[in-house]
Amino acid sequence: MAQDTEPDDDSDEESLDRDSDTECVPYDYAPLSGHLSSFPTPWEPASILPSDTKAKDEWNSISGSIPTKILQKAGLNAFVSYDSVDDPDCWWTMQQCVKPKLKGIPSDVIDVPEPNTIGYGFDDGPSCSNKVFYDFLKNKNQKATMFFIGSNVLYLPLETQRALTDGHEVCVHTWSHSYMTALSSQDAFAELYYMVKLVTGVTPTCWRPPYGDVDDRIRAIANAMGLRTILWNYDSDDWTDDEVRVNKNYGNLIKDSKNGIFNKSGVILLTHELDNFTMGKAIEYYPQLKSVFKYVVPIGVALNKTQPYTETNRSLPTFEQCECISIYSIK
Numbered sequence: 001m002a003q004d005t006e007p008d009d010d011s012d013e014e015s016l017d018r019d020s021d022t023e024c025v026p027y028d029y030a031p032l033s034g035h036l037s038s039f040p041t042p043w044e045p046a047s048i049l050p051s052d053t054k055a056k057d058e059w060n061s062i063s064g065s066i067p068t069k070i071l072q073k074a075g076l077n078a079f080v081s082y083d084s085v086d087d088p089d090c091w092w093t094m095q096q097c098v099k100p101k102l103k104g105i106p107s108d109v110i111d112v113p114e115p116n117t118i119g120y121g122f123d124d125g126p127s128c129s130n131k132v133f134y135d136f137l138k139n140k141n142q143k144a145t146m147f148f149i150g151s152n153v154l155y156l157p158l159e160t161q162r163a164l165t166d167g168h169e170v171c172v173h174t175w176s177h178s179y180m181t182a183l184s185s186q187d188a189f190a191e192l193y194y195m196v197k198l199v200t201g202v203t204p205t206c207w208r209p210p211y212g213d214v215d216d217r218i219r220a221i222a223n224a225m226g227l228r229t230i231l232w233n234y235d236s237d238d239w240t241d242d243e244v245r246v247n248k249n250y251g252n253l254i255k256d257s258k259n260g261i262f263n264k265s266g267v268i269l270l271t272h273e274l275d276n277f278t279m280g281k282a283i284e285y286y287p288q289l290k291s292v293f294k295y296v297v298p299i300g301v302a303l304n305k306t307q308p309y310t311e312t313n314r315s316l317p318t319f320e321q322c323e324c325i326s327i328y329s330i331k
Contacts, residue, residue, distance in 0.1 A: 024128035029157045039194055042151035045183060046175040046190035059189050062224035066185050067102060070217035073181040089215040091181065098231060102216035108229040110268060112302035114319055116257075117266030118289060119299035121145030121230075122282070123173055123208060124239075125273035126152055126159035133279040134162060140286070143167050145299040146273065147208045147230075150175035150195035160199065169298040169308050169316065170199055172207035172227060179213045188221050196225070202309040206230050206300065226310065230299060232270040238278040250285045257292040266293075266302060297322050 040046040048055045070089050073082070082094060090097040098108040112119045125146050127133075137144060146168050153160045163170055174180065174191040183191065196203055207227040209218065219229055236249045253269060256262070272278040289296055300308045301322045306315050316322075 023131055026155065027158075032154070032157050036154070039150075039154060039198070040175060040190065042154055043176055045178045045187060046150075046194050047187050048190045048193075055190065055193055058193065058225075059186060062189075062221070063185070065224055066220050067217050070102075070215060072184055072217075073179075073215070089217065090219075091215040092209070092231070093179075093181070093211065093213045096212075100216045100219055102220060105216060105219045105223050106228065108214070108219075108231045109299070109303065110231045110233045112266040112268060112299065114266050114295065114302050115264055116262055116294035117302050117319075118262075118293045118296050119145070119266060119268040119302040120289075120296050121147060121169075121171075121268070121299050122271050122273035122278075123147045124149055124152070124177070126156045126163060127273050127275065127279065128156055128159070129276055130159060130273055130279065133273065133283065134166060136283055136286075137168075138166055142286075142296065143169070143298050143301075145169040145171055145206075145230075147171045147173035148195065148199070149173045149177050150191075150198050151177075153195065153198045157198075157200075164199075164202065164314075169206075169300045170202065170204055171230065171299075172196060172204050174207070174210055177210040179211060180209050180218045181213050181215050185217060185221060188218055189225070192222060192225055192227060202311055202314060204309060205305075206308070230268070232268040234267050235270045236272075236281070238281050239272050239274055241275075241277050246281055250281070250288075254285075254288050254292050262293070266295075268299060295319075295322070 038049070040049065048059060073091070079094070082091065084094055087095050087097055088101065090099065090101045092098065098110050100107065121144050125148050146163050148160060148170055172192055172195045175194050176191065178191065180188050180191065192207060205226050205228060207222055208230045212231055214229060222229055234253050236246055238246045240246065253267070271282055297319070298316065300316045301319055304319050306318055308314070308316050
């Protein structure tokens with residue numbers, strides 16, 4: 001039985017090049033480099049830039065709908081003063097609450113309704129060393145949902161464009177990967193606004209909070225911006241770089257699938273396009289995921305969401321279409 005929880009050793013599977021020095025050399029991209037002053041400082045919590053009247057106008061247009069009684073939290077230190085019994089703010093970090101207590105806000109997506117299906121996606125991209133991984137996905141005709149960080153997109157615009165060109169679904173993973181509930185409402189807006197602004201040609205309609213840190217105040221901001229909150233119900237913990245731990249988590253998911261846990265509804269697995277280790281694990285376990293799940297599709301497809309962006313020139317197939325042909329259409 002131990003072999004069921006170990007990665008397959010398929011000779012036709014690619015391995016990531018562990019020497020990413022060549023891929024990760026910084027480069028200048030002329031269409032973007034002249035506009036760097038239009039964005040916040042990379043890897044620092046975002047704020048609306050003083051000269052950005054468009055961002056200010058958009059914030060002013062939604063700020064009246066954002067609850068003021070839900071206070072920003074002092075990161076994980078808020079545990080000591082927060083009412084953990086009633087969880088009035090539906091704070092995921094406290095009790096994994098996913099059904100908002102604030103009226104008018106949709107529930108977080110934590111799984112997919114289609115049986116024997118895995119909503120396939122990756123956080124924290126784009127990675128500078130993702131070429132082998134993206135080539136692997138392309139060769140397998142496998143599409144995924146990519147939750148991109150704005151600070152990465154700023155430095156790696158061509159990698160971002162490849163994700164779109166290859167037909168992956170792109171969602172927002174904030175500007176700086178900060179704990180969102182620890183930010184002011186205006187700064188939380190900026191974390192989402194500037195990431196969306198960076199994805200040239202499309203306006204995503206989905207996002208994932210870093211660390212899952214979301215409450216009804218942050219949900220209200222995202223909802224007002226047309227972003228649906230996507231979480232997960234299985235975690236690979238691949239970001240830890242702990243081989244034993246990650247193998248066990250992948251193995252548990254594979255075992256549960258074999259045992260029929262997903263016969264009525266599917267799963268969203270949290271994995272990362274973070275570095276060669278996380279992408280390598282995705283490649284290693286892909287054959288087993290394909291063998292135990294009937295369908296391995298982007299989250300949007302598993303939700304039958306054919307319009308992933310506000311623009312209409314790109315679409316996702318319906319789940320039924322993806323079962324048969326597993327391709328995207330670009331009108």
